[in-house]
Amino acid sequence: MAGLGQKPTAGGRTYAGLGLPLMLPAWVIIGFFLVLPIGIMLVYSFLTKEFRGGVIWEPTLAAYDQFFFDRGLFGDEQPKIEWTYILIFWRSIWQAGLATLMCLLIGFPTAWFIATRPASSRTIWLFLITVPYWVNLLIRTISMKFLIRDNGPLNQWLLDAGLISDPIHIINTNTAVQLGLFYSYLPFMVLPIYAAVERYNFSLSEAAADLYASRWITLRHIILPVVKPGIIAGCILVFVPSLGAFLAPDLLGGAKNFMIGSLIEEQFKGNAGNWPFGAAASMILLSMVLIVLIFYARAQGRAHAKGAS
Amino acid sequence: MKNMLKTGASALALSLLATMASAEGKLSLYHWFEYIPQEVLDKFAAEYDVEVTMDTYDSNEALLAALKAGKLGQYDLAVPGDYMVEIMGKEGMLDTFDPSEMSNFGNIQQEWVDVTFDPGRKSSIPYQWGSTSFAVNRDVYPGDIQTLGMIFNPPEELKGKINVLDTSGETLTLASMYLGIPQCTSDRDQLKALNELVQTAKPDWASFGSDVAKDVLVSGDAAAGMIWNGFSAKAREEGANIEYAFPKEGYIVWMDNVVLLKDAPNRDNAIKFMNFLLEPENAAAVTNYAQYTAGVKGVEPFLDEAVKSAPELNPPSGGKTAFVQACPEEVQKVYDTIWTNLKK
Structure with missing residues (x-):
């Protein structure tokens, strides 16, 4: 926003008057890939369903x-x-929420660990985090299924180690879905938190320690406020795609219960063939996500305002 | 620079010519996943000098949805199941042909010529047919399995170890057979009973899944599962000790058919391909791959021994069978509600 008020400096290259043409590509992309599809969805959600898919152009x-x-x-x-x-919506929110929490609990220490390594080895650690994600999501989800099934390697190992006497039944349960979501989206938590921790000035922790702050106090009052934007960004990046996921519920949860994603998919690909309802459910999901994001943006705005004053 | 432009331009012209040359012989298929061996496609491409492209789908409903969403006119042929041929015909998505256009039309087995979903075969030819019921792991349950109760009221050994096909059509049809009520019934008490049956049975089911139906039986995740007969044969070949059941209450018979789509961009090649598939040797190649049954005369000499003798492909005579029916809108609406309630 600050850029708008600035006058182009004399002698420098000026783009004055070129604003509109230069913005055009961005507007075309937003219009074509965002406004248009959502517009179609919105219109379809108010149309009459045609039997076996399709719509009749009568508002309802x-x-x-x-x-x-x-x-x-x-x-x-x-x-x-x-x-x-x-x-169904509540179940999806609950599953996505738990997956986000798991990501945070594992992702924060991971990000912290990476950010506190010497600068030279950080790149390698970050690289290692991204390696599994070169493989397609579908393949990764199916591999997870192989690992956790009743006679899979995880149970085999625990049995051999004598830690359990009967296989733990994870496959086709909600735990499996959360595990799948957690695994799918973990880097989206690690990377923003890493970016925030990396900027943290560690002499602040030393100063706090000098002033007899306990480790907990340092974490709560010094570190967390600084890395909070990273944590929030990570939570949003994990929560939002988890909410609409249908691979993990289908493959790991046994597709026994609809999640939002599979409910919407069923309206287009399944027997139901109810396009307006699929569009309506998508619009309701979209509105919910939007409301959460608006609250976040507001909170951010307030925090900035406070920081500035 | 000038030279480069020239070379570029001539290369472009050449490639344009090349595409134009091959564009004369194209065929665009829309087919099920893992349902046709690449050799058959290659053989057709070589014999007729046609470039074949194929996209795949995983359910009849997905095919219908894609065509409705604007893909009609892109494909020449698709392979819908029996009831879907009827639906697509009513939706005006099919083109017609004359039997005289195909020299092999007479190869179609007599009982598959005058079928209810396409009387006289005006738009379709048989591809493969088979059945839908279920298979049970004999290590887990050695008792009598010839009843749909294995799925809808399972014995203690199978509870919590059952996979069900993730399509309401097949699942609710088998459930109706178990209850002894007609398909697409509009009788309220019968529909309520159907709803209650699946609701009561669900806690005994481990998962819903169609494309994984074979895998869960082979891996042991499921000890029993609704499945198509050819898929069950493949699961047995992959080492699962399973037996495919022909339940006494009845089971589903289906036939997939190659249909000529409306506005097919390469209608001539489409007719050639249909004729090619009616050649016994080619129909047998598909059967050997997919392990279902061709509706074509004279395939026996070309069939693999294992396929010919597979128990899944040789049902006992006198069993009760039925095609899945396309329900009218009011009934389908109730079916949809039952299905959504089941998976909420």
């Missing part, structure tokens, strides 16, 4: 009605509140 609220009101198996009872989809 039927899709949103289906989301919020339960009219019984045959659709002719008195409308009650529909808990089915709220439950």
Whole structure:
């Protein structure tokens, strides 16, 4: 924002008056890949469903009605509140939330460890973090399935070590889904926190220690406020894609319960063929994510304002 | 610089010519995953000097959705199942042909010519047919398995170790057979009973999955699973000690068919390819790969011994069978609600 008020300096190369043409590529990309698709989704969510996929160009609220009101198996009872989809959304939020928490608990110490290595070896550690992510997400998720199944290597190893007497049943449970999400998105937590920790001035910790601050106090009052933006960015980067994920629930959770992603997929690819409802569910998901992000942006804005004053 | 431009331009012209030359012979397929051996495609490409391209899908509904979303006109041929041929026909997505356009049309087995989903075969030819029921791991459960109760009211040994196909059509059809109610019933009590049956059975199921149906049986993640007969044969070959059941309450029979799509960009080559697939040797090559059954006369001499004698492909005579029906809209809506309730 600061750039807007600045006058182009005399003698320097000036782009004055070229603003619009220079911004054009950005606007085209935003318009074509963001506004247009979301616009189509929004319009479709208010159209009438055609049997077996497709839409009829008659406006209706039927899709949103289906989301919020339960009219019984045959659709002719008195409308009650529909808990089915709220439950599915709540389950997705819960799963994504737990996966984010796991990522934070493992990701923060990892990022801290990397950031406190000598500058020369940091690159190698970061490189190692990204190596597994050169492999396609689908393959990684399936590999996870091989590892955790009842007669897979994890259970075999624990049995051989005598730590357990019966295999732990993880596959096709919610734990498996969280584990899959955690594994899929861990680097998205590590990298922003690393970026924040790297900027942290470690003499602050020394100063705190000199003033008899305990380690806990130093962490809470000195370190956390500094790396907080990194933590929040990491949480958003993990939480948002986890919320719409359908690979991990399908492959590791056994597809027994819909998550938001698989519910929407079913509307387009499954028997239901209910495009307006799929669009409506997408719009509701989008609004939810947007609300969270707006709160974050506001909180950030306030923090900046406080920092400036 | 000038020279470079010249060379560039002539290279461009050459490549344009090249694409134009090969563009004369193209064929664009939309097919199921892992359902046609590459050799068959290569053989056709070599014999007729046609460049074959193929995209794949994983369910009849996904095929319909893709064509509805604007892919009609891009493909020449697709391979929908029986009820989906009927749906696509009603949606006006199919082109018609005359039997005289294919010299091998007479190779179609008599019982597959006049089928309900395409009477007289105006738009489709048989690809492969098979059945859908389930397979049980005999190490885990040695008892009698010839009942759909194995899935919908399983014995203690199988509880929590069952995989179910992730398609409401096949699952709800088998559930209806178990209850002895007609498919696509509009009777409210019967629909309620259907809903209750799957709700009660779900806690005994470990997972839903179609493309993993074979893998979970081979790995032992599931001790029983709904599956297609050819897929079950492959699972057995890969070492699972499983037996495919032909349950007494009935099981699903299906046929996949090659259909000529409306606005096919290469209609002539599409007809040639359909005719090619009706050649017994080629139909047998597909059968040897997919382990289902061809609807074409004279394939026997070309079949592998293991495929010919596979128990999955040789059902006992007199079993009750049915095709999956395309339900009317009011009933499909209830089916959708039952399915969503089941997976909420």
